[in-house]
Amino acid sequence: MEAQRTAQTLAAVQKLYDTYPFPPEPLLDEPPPGYNWRWNWQAAHQFCTGRKAERADIRILDAGCGTGVGTEYLMHLNPEAKITAIDLSSEALGVARERCRRTGDRVRGGDRVEFRHLSLYDAQEISGKFDWINCVGVLHHLPDPVRGIQSLAAKLAPGGLMHIFVYGELGRWEIQLMQRAIRLLRESPMGPANPNPYRDGVQLGRSLFAALPETNRLVRREQERWSMENQRDECFADMYVHPQEVDYNIDTLFELIEASGLEFLGFSNPDYWQLDRLLGSNPDLMARAEGLSDRQRYRLVELLDPEGATHYEFWLGCPPVNRLTWEDSSALAAALPSLNPCLDGWPSRCLFNQDYRIVSLDDATFQFLSAVAANETADQPQSIAQLLSQQPGFTLENVRSLLDQRLLLLTPQN
Numbered sequence: 001m002e003a004q005r006t007a008q009t010l011a012a013v014q015k016l017y018d019t020y021p022f023p024p025e026p027l028l029d030e031p032p033p034g035y036n037w038r039w040n041w042q043a044a045h046q047f048c049t050g051r052k053a054e055r056a057d058i059r060i061l062d063a064g065c066g067t068g069v070g071t072e073y074l075m076h077l078n079p080e081a082k083i084t085a086i087d088l089s090s091e092a093l094g095v096a097r098e099r100c101r102r103t104g105d106r107v108r109g110g111d112r113v114e115f116r117h118l119s120l121y122d123a124q125e126i127s128g129k130f131d132w133i134n135c136v137g138v139l140h141h142l143p144d145p146v147r148g149i150q151s152l153a154a155k156l157a158p159g160g161l162m163h164i165f166v167y168g169e170l171g172r173w174e175i176q177l178m179q180r181a182i183r184l185l186r187e188s189p190m191g192p193a194n195p196n197p198y199r200d201g202v203q204l205g206r207s208l209f210a211a212l213p214e215t216n217r218l219v220r221r222e223q224e225r226w227s228m229e230n231q232r233d234e235c236f237a238d239m240y241v242h243p244q245e246v247d248y249n250i251d252t253l254f255e256l257i258e259a260s261g262l263e264f265l266g267f268s269n270p271d272y273w274q275l276d277r278l279l280g281s282n283p284d285l286m287a288r289a290e291g292l293s294d295r296q297r298y299r300l301v302e303l304l305d306p307e308g309a310t311h312y313e314f315w316l317g318c319p320p321v322n323r324l325t326w327e328d329s330s331a332l333a334a335a336l337p338s339l340n341p342c343l344d345g346w347p348s349r350c351l352f353n354q355d356y357r358i359v360s361l362d363d364a365t366f367q368f369l370s371a372v373a374a375n376e377t378a379d380q381p382q383s384i385a386q387l388l389s390q391q392p393g394f395t396l397e398n399v400r401s402l403l404d405q406r407l408l409l410l411t412p413q414n
Contacts, residue, residue, distance in 0.1 A: 068096025
């Protein structure tokens with residue numbers, strides 16, 4: 001019986017994405033614009049482990065690739081990687097193939113991507129293991145997310161990284177209410193005979209939003225947060241008429257993580273999880289919070305700022321994961337630096353870091369980063385200590401500040 005329910009749910013999910021291939025980004029004849037550091041191996045490896053990866057010729061699994069928007073970025077931002085992309089929807093896969101063919105052929109990258117029509121549950125059908133698994137917006141649409149994450153974890157190589165995105169219940173409360181309202185109306189015997197449930201659901205949802213007063217809570221949340229992207233039916237359907245969705249809170253999220261057998265390496269948006277941005281003005285409250293575990297502090301943050309808890313984006317690692325903090329000054333001084341590849345605007349003194357935050361560089365910092373950039377192509381690259389010896393006044397603490405701003409990658413020297 002359970003197997004039958006699972007098959008029915010997967011078939012329903014497949015029908016949704018065959019009807020509305022997602023995401024609906026346009027196909028381009030040139031590489032995609034900008035970057036997302038979460039899809040760049042070197043930037044992601046530095047974020048998760050504190051160090052630059054030793055190799056770039058890695059295997060990537062894009063688990064639930066949809067129409068290939070993420071796959072395309074993975075292809076262009078990791079030119080030495082081999083990528084396998086899987087999805088349940090044949091229609092979405094067709095778009096993904098064409099997307100990567102168009103831009104990949106222009107940079108001789110399309111042949112590095114293999115597409116397969118597979119459920120996450122069937123990942124074991126792919127041979128070998130992967131250095132990096134990307135699974136964005138997929139696990140929460142499975143009838144059994146634990147089975148899904150365990151299936152992927154079995155394909156992650158030791159020391160490998162997994163990037164995951166799942167929905168959060170607190171920030172999606174209004175979405176859940178509208179989903180239930182649409183479902184009630186779809187089940188009414190007064191509806192049309194044998195409609196496509198997803199096209200009917202989109203029409204019902206749009207009619208509901210149009211009929212409700214502007215002051216309605218669901219309408220206000222839609223207008224404030226989602227209306228721009230939901231102009232496209234594909235986005236509206238994915239949000240409001242999906243047949244299968246699991247929304248998490250911190251407690252249930254870590255139950256999922258623990259079931260994977262992998263190591264939690266951190267959230268991709270660490271600033272949101274800093275409690276001092278909410279309670280920093282009250283030392284007594286901050287002192288009380290110090291007695292909580294990390295997980296309890298995460299829970300406190302999402303309870304106090306639920307609008308920001310629409311999703312969880314985080315990294316897991318397959319043990320053993322060697323993580324460096326660079327607290328040892330001698331190790332930091334001996335390291336080989338390189339520029340973060342996800343900088344927009346370099347070599348300007350005003351640029352965007354990997355989180356697209358504006359960074360203004362003073363003369364000393366610009367001079368040091370310029371030396372780092374030149375050092376990357378040198379026959380015999382110099383250590384941080386050697387570079388600092390050529391720039392009096394710039395210190396290891398300045399280097400640590402550059403690390404905190406995500407401007408540098410580091411390679412340790414044994």
